[in-house]
């Protein structure tokens with residue numbers, strides 16, 4: 001090392017930098033990588049800690065922000081959007097209804113035949129992935145693509161589905177982005193989230209855009225309800241269980257909706273609905289609090305994202321981002337502590353290359369040699385033959401990131417329960433409450449889901465936990481939109 005330093009002094013400034021870099025690299029190669037990686041893991045663990053006291057602060061902050069967002073437009077980072085959904089399905093609904101569910105990398109079209117108290121007689125759906133270029137292109141391209149798929153799907157309708165004579169088909173449109181709703185069947189896009197970015201659409205009526213595309217594609221159908229996926233999930237959940245009053249999505253993005261008393265919405269200036277209630281789309285993904293345990297990885301991911309400074313809570317807890325956070329930590333370990341040997345694997349530099357389903361598979365690997373982890377590292381990052389010690393580190397990082405996300409999501413749910421007075425006794429008893437859950441992260445990432453549920457129990461305590469149920473409302477958002485189209489049918 002002395003030799004390098006002497007040489008550098010002789011050959012000038014630029015070379016000093018190069019030599020310094022060489023020294024750093026030299027030191028790293030000679031140190032035990034696992035010791036350094038251990039330090040990085042320890043530091044990450046420390047910064048991601050979510051003790052119950054912190055979670056309680058976060059839940060309280062969520063409750064405070066909910067009040068503020070309901071009080072006035074722009075009163076909080078939480079939009080607390082009025083949905084115009086003041087009646088949820090009752091099982092009186094009859095007939096065939098369609099839904100179109102757009103909000104992630106895939107979209108779905110579905111139809112249901114509703115048979116009153118007997119429930120859903122038939123349902124059929126088709127799922128189509130959205131070409132990435134359409135997520136950032138022109139609005140017409142995206143909406144034409146959707147409307148064309150809808151047209152194909154309608155053409156495949158058979159006689160099981162019975163449209164009453166003289167009636168027009170009706171559709172519930174699940175559009176899972178923040179929308180300022182103007183009525184049950186219209187609303188303007190506030191901003192994009194989850195990697196979508198079609199500037200021209202912001203401020204435009206989403207249903208009007210869809211209608212234009214439907215006209216262009218020759219689709220004759222009425223859009224009777226425009227809903228967020230959380231609202232659809234709430235409606236779908238309520239159809240099956242009358243105690244459902246909250247819905248949470250944990251998928252590509254994350255959000256929650258719940259049933260609020262109209263009186264508790266000071267910014268609502270319309271006539272109070274007959275039910276006295278209104279569903280609120282919280283857009284909780286945009287929640288932010290000084291109590292959130294943010295790390296350097298979160299901050300840089302946010303700064304480099306399409307929506308810096310926004311959706312901070314979503315970036316900590318949802319499926320779009322967990323895998324990317326893992327990549328960022330591994331990249332630092334590769335760079336600073338030679339986790340994968342002398343070279344930083346080039347693939348590891350690609351943003352979003354590690355997707356959350358992959359992270360989930362590695363996290364759940366129970367084989368003694370962590371075979372799945374080895375395979376994923378090889379297949380996705382092109383890192384062959386990783387030693388077991390390296391694989392163990394990867395699993396540890398998965399665990400830290402997923403645990404933090406799941407615990408923070410549980411704190412958010414506690415915040416809602418507090419807001420609606422369901423976090424303890426009410427009038428001498430503990431009322432039952434059911435939370436409809438949907439989204440791939442919740443459905444498929446078992447460790448995340450278990451951790452969320454355990455944390456919620458821990459937060460509300462055993463007694464209340466017996467009265468708070470989380471149910472997977474699979475497909476809820478799409479079916480719920482069809483149900484809401486039925487509740488808000490033009491023929492009622």
Ligand code: GLC
Nearest residue numbers: 176177178193253254255285
């Ligand atoms: C994002 C959207 C929100 C949606 C959620 C889950 O947070 O802004 O509207 O409900 O993702 O899909």
